[in-house]
Amino acid sequence: MSRVTLRNVWRTYGEQVVLERLNLVVEAGEFVTIVGASGCGKTTFLRMLLGQETPSRGLLLLDGTPLAAEPGPERGIVFQRYSVFPHLTVQDNVLLALELARAPLLGRLFGRARRAAREQAAAMLDAVGLGAFATRYPAALSGGQQQRLAIAQSLVNAPRVLLLDEPFGALDPGIRADMHALIRQVWKASGVTVFMITHDLPEAFALGTRVLVFDKPRVDPQAPQAYGATITYDIPLRGRGPVAVPAELVRKLTPVAEAPAHA
Amino acid sequence: MPRLVNRHPDRISRLLLGLLPFLLVLAVYLLASAERLAANPNDKLLPGFAAFGAAIWRMAALPSERSGELLLWADTMASLARLAWGLGISAAIGLVVGIVNGVIPLARAGLSPFVAGLSLIPPMAVLPILFIVFGLGEVSKVALIVIGIAPVIVRDLQARALELPVELIVKAQTLGANTWTLILRVVLPQLLPRLLDALRLSLGGAWLFLIAAEAIAASEGLGYRIFLVRRYLAMDVILPYVAWITLLAFAIDWALRLLSRRAFPWFAASAGGGR
């Protein structure tokens, strides 16, 4: 539900410039989808927003204040894999989120607080369609169900920003459509600001209120690491109805869009 | 006729095939024993089953003349108590230090090389030190087991903690965990089944150090007894004791495996159990 601002953000690894000159203002409640060639720095961008990595240069602001340099409860995340805790049942996975947020001493709630949290977790599970699987362990869930759980878990504490790194990349197309409906529904219901990386251009245009394209505008053939990727297209979609994917983008990113999903 | 690599035994033949080597060894022993006993009825090296039976009866069911105890059970209790203390303390150290090292980079930087160094000390070489410092009582025997296996468990659990996907650690923080609750609710419960695995792997070492310590200084215990009766070449006692120790080791291993399956049903099913 919050405004995210980037001011001239760079990220380098030694000599290699991965991202450069990122300037961006994202309003509260936007659904930003991010596309770009493999290895161009999308995950790096998301990890900076998450606080798992710090910018080499520049400023990252959340509602005007610099983002904490470590992951915290104001930013939720769903990874492509390993997003849920294997040692907890479905309901306990969501309950854990509430317990961690509310019980800093023991990480556990008791009595009435626990009952209230359980009810909240159950409601959240119903909302993502996992009510019937509450007592299963994640290992006994399908990939799509695991991602539903991951989304429920990330949203139950109402973070200000939700980050998604190819959350549906490993799912087959039929299930993806269900997941699109789900993510759109929870986004509308919560008003959270979403950043979602995808390799699927139609997905990016179908879900986002705004599509960011990451690409390298400058390439030095002698020193390929000298220049990084930046935001080359920033396409607003809100209020325009369904927008066709620009042919130019399809041409640019097709090898990527058709590449098999990978971890 | 299918190729050998494709021929799988059914349940019964698997059982029979599994028993076969045991039966073979037994048969060889009985033949050799019968041969020696035929040549010399007082032979002590390879006693027959009658001698074993008598020795087991004497050790397990008749009170000892000196102490009035049933020696086999007194020895078993003494050894198992030492083993339990050694394993328990090692598990506690392993869990605490392993988790702290695995999760907190500053602790790892400070402690990991130290633990690696400690684990290179041959435990038997410090046994005299233990006897000098702790005396000849129970403490030094337990301490030997701990010194022998705790560093291994620490390093194993540290490695297992580092193997936890970084995604899970990050995810917990985005859910509001601090370092302490992250350890308590995310890392510790996922390492408990791995601790049981580590304990099972270090059981062999624990028995080794236990028997060594008992052989050198003790007044009861399975290892003590074996080394005591060795003076009289009492193979009729030694061999049943060895078999009994083997059985105990097997039972403990089996119990730990069962505990792991029962208490952590998610472990076998998830990737952690498969690796």
Ligand SMILES: Nc1ncnc2c1ncn2[C@@H]1O[C@H](COP(=O)(O)OP(=O)(O)OP(=O)(O)O)[C@@H](O)[C@H]1O
């Ligand atoms: N820790 C690191 N050290 C050095 N280089 C890194 C590191 N992390 C990422 N990189 C480099 O940064 C570049 C961008 O990586 P990133 O994972 O952000 O790409 P991506 O756009 O998410 O790719 P994909 O679509 O394949 O997931 C890559 O060239 C990678 O080699």
Ligand SMILES: [Mg+2]
């Ligand atoms: Mg990526």
